[in-house]
Amino acid sequence: MNNNAIFDIRTADDFLIQALRIFKFQYTNNTVYKAFCSFLNVDPNTVRTLEQIPFLPIEFFKSKNVLSSTDATEITFTSSGTTGSETSKHHVTDLSLYEKSYLKAFSHFYGNIEDYCVLALLPSYLERTGSSLIYMADDLIKKSNHPKSGFFLNEYEELYRLLLELQKTDTKILIIGVSFALLEFTEKYQLNLKNAVIMETGGMKGRRKEIVRQELHELLSKGFGVEHIHSEYGMTELLSQAYSKGNGVFDCPAWMKILVRDTEDPLTYLQNGKSGGINVIDLANINSCSFIATQDLGKINHNGTFEIIGRFDNSDIRGCNLMVL
Numbered sequence: 001m002n003n004n005a006i007f008d009i010r011t012a013d014d015f016l017i018q019a020l021r022i023f024k025f026q027y028t029n030n031t032v033y034k035a036f037c038s039f040l041n042v043d044p045n046t047v048r049t050l051e052q053i054p055f056l057p058i059e060f061f062k063s064k065n066v067l068s069s070t071d072a073t074e075i076t077f078t079s080s081g082t083t084g085s086e087t088s089k090h091h092v093t094d095l096s097l098y099e100k101s102y103l104k105a106f107s108h109f110y111g112n113i114e115d116y117c118v119l120a121l122l123p124s125y126l127e128r129t130g131s132s133l134i135y136m137a138d139d140l141i142k143k144s145n146h147p148k149s150g151f152f153l154n155e156y157e158e159l160y161r162l163l164l165e166l167q168k169t170d171t172k173i174l175i176i177g178v179s180f181a182l183l184e185f186t187e188k189y190q191l192n193l194k195n196a197v198i199m200e201t202g203g204m205k206g207r208r209k210e211i212v213r214q215e216l217h218e219l220l221s222k223g224f225g226v227e228h229i230h231s232e233y234g235m236t237e238l239l240s241q242a243y244s245k246g247n248g249v250f251d252c253p254a255w256m257k258i259l260v261r262d263t264e265d266p267l268t269y270l271q272n273g274k275s276g277g278i279n280v281i282d283l284a285n286i287n288s289c290s291f292i293a294t295q296d297l298g299k300i301n302h303n304g305t306f307e308i309i310g311r312f313d314n315s316d317i318r319g320c321n322l323m324v325l
Contacts, residue, residue, distance in 0.1 A: 015257065032067075066090075101255070172196075175197070199243075239285050277293060
């Protein structure tokens, strides 16, 4: 199985070929996914399109070992959760795939990581183990090779002074932070940054009252003195990320794709422009499951970009409550 072939995708036909190849591989080698496909009476030999591929409800990562490989697990990423709640576990048997995925995606959307000073304001993630976001941020910090790159917990004053110092140079700045921490920082300090990318990773995580994205971005834009707030769309169960350079409009790397399903009938797909449940194809997830039905609501725009507009109210997605498998 040539895992690196996904990074050579150039066309829609290339994507379909790789997706069907990986679907058949995972059907054969992933007992959880095969049971799910069998429950839906899907014969892999009759699957010809992306829409015919079954998408595994993301909740399965909370109760099952979703694996398509017998190789030893190199790392287990876990989701954050409220006290007592069940967390997702993503067993990763090939970390090099994750690293290639986020490095190639970052390079595609933002250029050479070595051109940046990377500042990670991720307190809620730093305070627990098993975060895939921390793993990525740590690697980006190291690969930036900038002496001032690093993590910040609650050291807002230290970050403020560093940003003032960096503004005296032509250094590109990447601030990647969780929403509540970025907001807290701008409530204490006001800046007028140039040559800076402010990237929020979402989530108030119960630390702040939830506000709509547009309001959040307006507050952050004003606080940092930048025109646009960037966003990263990723999750514990994925090994790839989509990025937004403003207005909450996301693009995927070539090996990732979004489909939108009907909220009343999860096996039916909606036309571009209509809102529904987000299904993600992440071909970097070769060794777990590349076809995941998330709890996010969104829509695909007519130019192929997509937007996230919320989450399902209930923990169980209609038509996907098949956890007995």
